[in-house]
Amino acid sequence: xxxxxxxxxVKRKRIDLCAxxxxxxxxxxxxxxxxxxxxxxxxxxxxxxxxxxxxMEFISKVxxxxxxxxxxxxxxxxxADEGFGMVYIEAIMCGCPVICRKNDGGEEIVNRTGGGITIxxxxxxxxxxxxxISAILTITESxxxxxxxxxxxxxxxxxxxxxxxxxxxxxxxxxxxxxx
Numbered sequence: 202x203x204x205x206x207x208x209x210x211v212k213r214k215r216i217d218l219c220a221x222x223x224x225x226x227x228x229x230x231x232x233x234x235x236x237x238x239x240x241x242x243x244x245x246x247x248x249x250x251x252x253x254x255x256x257m258e259f260i261s262k263v264x265x266x267x268x269x270x271x272x273x274x275x276x277x278x279x280x281a282d283e284g285f286g287m288v289y290i291e292a293i294m295c296g297c298p299v300i301c302r303k304n305d306g307g308e309e310i311v312n313r314t315g316g317g318i319t320i321x322x323x324x325x326x327x328x329x330x331x332x333x334i335s336a337i338l339t340i341t342e343s344x345x346x347x348x349x350x351x352x353x354x355x356x357x358x359x360x361x362x363x364x365x366x367x368x369x370x371x372x373x374x375x376x377x378x379x380x381x
Contacts, residue, residue: 202226202341203236205273205297207266207288208280210243215279215302217245220253221326222277222333227256238269270295275340279322279333283307293317293356298347300336313359316352 204223208214216239223237237257239249250259263269270276276292276299283306289299293316301307303319311317318340320332340347358364 202232202234202275202337203238203273204337205238205240205269205276205292206278207240207269207276208278209241210245210249212245213281215281215322215329216241216249217252218279218322218326218329218333219277220249220257221330222337223257224252224254225330225334226337227254238273240266240269266291267295270297273297274344275300275337276317277333277337278307279320279329280305280307281322286310289317290356290360293348293352294360296348296353298340298344298352300333300340310356310359314352314355315347315349316356317347 206216206219208216210216219237219239223235226232226235235256238260239257240260240263242261246259270292276288276297278288279302281302283302286301286306289301289307289310292299293310293314299307299311299317301311301317301319302322308319311319318336320336322329322332
């Protein structure tokens with residue numbers, strides 16, 4: 202199983218939860234050939250490497266993120282306070298289902314594309330890790346549901362410049378009519 206995370210190593214990205222989930226999955230005998238790749242860097246890098254199991258690999262930079270998305274079974278980022286979450290769109294466009302936090306920037310992307318699962322990330326790290334693992338196993342059991350041509354098309358449409366221009370124009374015109 203190949204899992205991917207791409208992020209800055211800062212507290213709000215919650216990469217620590219990924220390391221803890223990786224550790225539990227590594228201990229699970231039913232998960233074969235686990236490789237969790239984390240691409241990025243930042244102030245928490247040393248701490249994350251210290252708590253990460255051997256099945257978690259850290260890479261600072263790559264030439265092609267698309268290659269990593271395409272080779273991965275699932276993309277995980279349980280980030281708190283994520284804005285739009287372009288990494289979620291990129292992953293889905295490449296056919297890699299995503300797991301992201303509910304009530305955050307990735308939720309709309311997942312809901313509109315069907316390209317993943319949103320999870321609760323409560324204050325309890327143990328429960329958050331359980332939720333991450335459960336979502337990983339759900340996706341890997343029926344990956345085709347989350348990585349279909351229709352999910353890829355929906356992700357491409359979300360970032361289609363023509364659609365974005367039309368939406369902004371609608372918003373501007375609507376706001377102008379409110380001020381008349």
